[in-house]
Amino acid sequence: MLIDSGVNLRIVQTNHIFFFFFFFFFFFCGQNSKIVLFFFFVDQDELLWAAAWLHRATDDKSYLDYLGQAGNTGGARTEFSWDDKFVGAQVLVAKLVLEGKVPADSGPWSQYKNQAEQFICSCIQKGNSNVKKTPGGLLWFLPFNNLQYTTTATLIATVYSEYLSPKRASIQCSGGIVQSSALLDLARSQVDYILGSNPNGMSYMVGFGSKYPTQVHHRGASIVSIKKDPSPVACQAGFDAWFNMNAPNPNVLDGAIVGGPNDSDGYTDSRSNFQMAEAATVNTAPLVGVLAKLA
Numbered sequence: 258m259l260i261d262s263g264v265n266l267r268i269v270q271t272n273h274i275f276f277f278f279f280f281f282f283f284f285f286c287g288q289n290s291k292i293v294l295f296f297f298f299v300d301q302d303e304l305l306w307a308a309a310w311l312h313r314a315t316d317d318k319s320y321l322d323y324l325g326q327a328g329n330t331g332g333a334r335t336e337f338s339w340d341d342k343f344v345g346a347q348v349l350v351a352k353l354v355l356e357g358k359v360p361a362d363s364g365p366w367s368q369y370k371n372q373a374e375q376f377i378c379s380c381i382q383k384g385n386s387n388v389k390k391t392p393g394g395l396l397w398f399l400p401f402n403n404l405q406y407t408t409t410a411t412l413i414a415t416v417y418s419e420y421l422s423p424k425r426a427s428i429q430c431s432g433g434i435v436q437s438s439a440l441l442d443l444a445r446s447q448v449d450y451i452l453g454s455n456p457n458g459m460s461y462m463v464g465f466g467s468k469y470p471t472q473v474h475h476r477g478a479s480i481v482s483i484k485k486d487p488s489p490v491a492c493q494a495g496f497d498a499w500f501n502m503n504a505p506n507p508n509v510l511d512g513a514i515v516g517g518p519n520d521s522d523g524y525t526d527s528r529s530n531f532q533m534a535e536a537a538t539v540n541t542a543p544l545v546g547v548l549a550k551l552a
């Protein structure tokens with residue numbers, strides 16, 4: 258957390274505000290130039306998550322007040338991701354409840370905690386509507402870049418296990434009581450799967466182990482360095498020369514985690530299969546925290 262107590266960031270108290278972030282991409286290729294604008298806006302989940310982090314960083318009560326007056330705390334979520342951060346806020350508030358810093362019996366505090374725990378219960382297969390698992394044991398949420406959801410769920414399980422442990426607390430799921438150690442077991446099982454204990458015997462972390470994806474959908478990894486091959490590539494010839502080349506990437510993208518297998522544990526190592534073969538920082542980042550705990 259890079260925010261110190263001198264932080265001067267205020268959260269406007271409204272249910273729905275739109276911060277627009279503009280990203281400009283200017284493509285210039287021969288006669289064809291294109292400007293692509295990406296819009297991102299900040300919504301309720303991000304305001305709550307920001308407030309929870311800022312409270313943790315500054316101990317400033319106004320952030321707690323903000324969390325306390327929120328009408329919508331997200332409900333039971335089906336994923337934790339860059340596009341849905343409610344679980345992050347719920348888990349940070351649940352920590353405050355567990356530590357007795359906010360009352361469990363008044364205001365929305367226990368609601369945050371219950372909703373965080375419903376997500377965790379569904380991951381550990383003891384909820385009302387459980388997250389699907391592949392036959393090989395991977396938590397499987399969605400076809401497009403599934404591992405991003407698996408790694409975030411794994412981080413949540415790890416972190417929550419840490420929150421429960423010193424309090425000797427557990428979670429009462431509809432399918433039974435879940436102890437802190439069971440959450441860590443879940444996290445370990447997912448990490449083991451991702452790193453190679455799976456039906457394909459394949460690590461979905463690039464560069465790790467003896468078998469890993471060789472055709473990651475990633476421009477920098479799939480194009481050879483100009484120092485190695487200075488021959489010119491025509492403006493739109495990159496697809497033929499590199500993208501469609503059915504051969505391993507010339508550069509190994511060490512540590513990247515790809516989108517991963519489908520719900521039957523199947524994986525096709527092909528650059529054009531971007532549902533499975535795309536790497537993203539959101540896939541790897543949560544696992545850094547998990548590995549720091551498990552290593």
Ligand SMILES: *[C@@H]1O[C@H](CO)[C@@H](O)[C@H](O)[C@H]1NC(C)=O
Pocket residue numbers: 519520521522523524525
């Ligand atoms: C899963 O992926 C494998 C490998 O690409 C493929 O053969 C299989 O048909 C896929 N299964 C489903 C249900 O999509």
